[in-house]
Amino acid sequence: MKIALAFLIMVSAWHPAWSVAAQNEIRVFQVDAEGKTGREIGAELGRAIKSAFPDIERIYDSYLAGFIRQDQFNQWVRSGMDIIRVNIDPAYQEELSAMASTWQISGKDRLGDGFLSLNELWFFQLMPDVGRRTNCSGFGVLGNVSATHAPLVGRNVDWDTTEDLRSLQAITVYDYGKDVLVNIGFAGYIGVISGFNNHGLYLAHLDSPLGIRYSQPAAGAHSIVFDLRKTLENEATVGAAAEFLMAQQFPFSHNVLMADRDEIRVLEQPDGKASHLRTPSTPTRPEMPWGKKDQIAVVNCFVSEESPSNCIESKDIYRWQRFGELAVFEPGGRTAQIDDLTRIMFDTANRHQAIFNAKTFQSMVFSPKDGRLFLYAAPISNNKHEKPVMTDVSHLLPKADMENDPYRSEILLLWSVVSVMAGVVLWVVLKGRKSMADYLK
Template sequence: MNQKTFRRSLVCIVAVGLFSCCGKHSRSRDNRTPDGSGVAAGDSATAAGKVGEVSFSAWKKGGIYFVDATVTNPLQHKAFGVKLGTWVKKVFPEYEALLDGYVSLVTGSKRTYEAFLGRARGMSSRLPRHHLQEIRGFASVFGTGENKPGDGKLSLDEILFLNLLGDVARGTACSVLAATAAGARDRSPIAGRNLDWPNPLGILSKLHAVMTIRTRGSLVTLVGFLGHFGAITGMNAKGVFGAILDSGTGAPLVVKDRRSYFFDLRLALEQSKTARALASSMAAGTRRYTYNHLIFTMDKSDIMVLENVVSGSGHRAVRMPDSLLNRGVAWGVPNFLAVVNSFVLKGNPDNHSDSSHNTARWTKLLSFAKAHPAISAQDMRDAMAQKQGTRPGTGDVLNDQSLQTIIASPGKGTMELRVDPAHGEGGFMTVTVNPVP
């Protein structure tokens, strides 16, 4: 894959109810140790301790980095970032050079490198303050303040770019399938998500991470990559789940005076008690974003997707299982919701019909939902593992860029996570999102 193709094809797939695997790979493992500490004997790397008002522990298990932090003092978010950076540098000494190489690969040329870093630097002033402080603390542990591609070091601007990559260098795709309580076998809403992203040299496969951050009155667990502080996929202690999917319409990416929807999603998870509240927050007209996208969200009662048309024609509106769709888009399955990388709500721009990758995945999800009117967790795993032939490819729910499969069960407060599902290795690990004490 050349660098130009790579930049165009940055892809993430969200499938509500699609986090799945098949057969021998469907065993479930819990991320907690018997004593509940999360730090187990025999793990390849563990750490625990306090920095000021920060309680911090981290470990690696099953190819996934786990981070658990409690920040009771709002002024100590930078200390959390420092603690995490120090731990990463100790247990993953090649991290800095690896990510510096990733930055060079994504940007390609010095001119593009400088442009993307400038975009990220400009957007950083509109990040929630405590999120920015975490990034600054993390960056302070590494390298140098100099922006120099390919030097094996990470500057603050490069780390900002890595955290805002989804906002400033777009070109991604996503998909979702979800069931309401009436459509689920155990009468509790369930959702699956496949996260698809180009993975040159297998770099991202080395960075799978689950990060839990407790503050006064809130707890959020984020599933993403080590050193990324925004929300790609996450759930809070109230059982509110959120996940990002892109939906390009050809409208240009605009960065000036824009906010990050990855970090606003984390903020919404920190503040929202319901899926409706989260969607309302992300749809606010005062929140201007760089790129058209979708926010799938659910809680113990509802499933929905926010079609966030932020540029070009259309509107920012929530789609429910029974919403009216654009002409030519068929669904009609009660109690189920599907999302691919397109707007389908009546009145929104049609970026669906001409995309074979979108229509093929939509059709697979539609057929699966029709065949499983009372869907189980195992059914969801199977839905997310759908592919044709022996190798995942374009148009498959599980495709060659699938990096994470997740099954979200808000009623249970769990997310089941399987990493690198396209390679057929490893089973699911259960991540329990505990309520706030």
């Protein structure tokens, strides 16, 4: 198995929302995973990452030291990590262990010592399951309010990051042959925060805390980021993805922004309570009104009237209201294009509670119909004074096979027409030959 390391260069584009003169780059790891075990994938991926980021162990260790106290880390390792880890697909566990075996891994769990232990690497993978406080958001359109008459979805990832951690931004493409997974995050992060597959299914994780103290995970609790990966590797539609995720138990409340070639939904999953799959027309809580046809938004709280009320922070209330102000698209009127979603995800109307804010390190717009991805990755300096840029990285997916090609029906129709015409021509030729033979008798 070979892993190709590529660079995505941010280049000037015709569309004003993402045109730029300056250049930036993000690493892409192309993984030939067809027929390979998790151990084989992890070993090759680990070597490629170590070659690209020789200091990756120190960077992860330094980030964790600023994220959690040593005593909190020790407590979570003792009481929570193994409960979740035992329910992670063994292939993913093997992949992480094999990847770590190619790095310089310490046997001591000591945050900030410049070394990375296996427990520290696992903690980084499972941070969304611990309930890190972030203010991510998303917005989507579909149907007749979309210029493509198909779903378009935007998503911002807002974390407390450091220059070192931003330097590790990467995209990992797992090519299993028939199925392809594009994982947008960090080098060495094998769970999924944001990702999509070659069937057009897109999934993104967003926190939605209930305001209660984090407790030890219940037995049987799954990791949301590893289950998102499993879903993308096995499902093609929002319905199937939601059915799988709703059957699982997770240690922390969250939203999942979901899109495929036909629909966009938000899966609201409060810890210990029933999940709800929200559509653009789902009734929302009185304090979080919506009423936007074929348009949907998500922030870090639950808005469905059937979900628990946790929209108490001003940042969530403001961003929800701002999405409502920007959701101006109508059937038969102004329809939304990729450029419109880009502008919405880059909105800074209120710089203290903006959709695009100081913590935004990734912003993206995805078109499930044709697999087009437009991505902004924050520069290492995190300098947002310059105009932000989204780069078209649609070439990430290998050419879709006929079964998964969104234009399959058109191609089959054309092939049928050509076949019929060829048959008619052949029939005419053969009939002509027969007539000539009869004439010569």
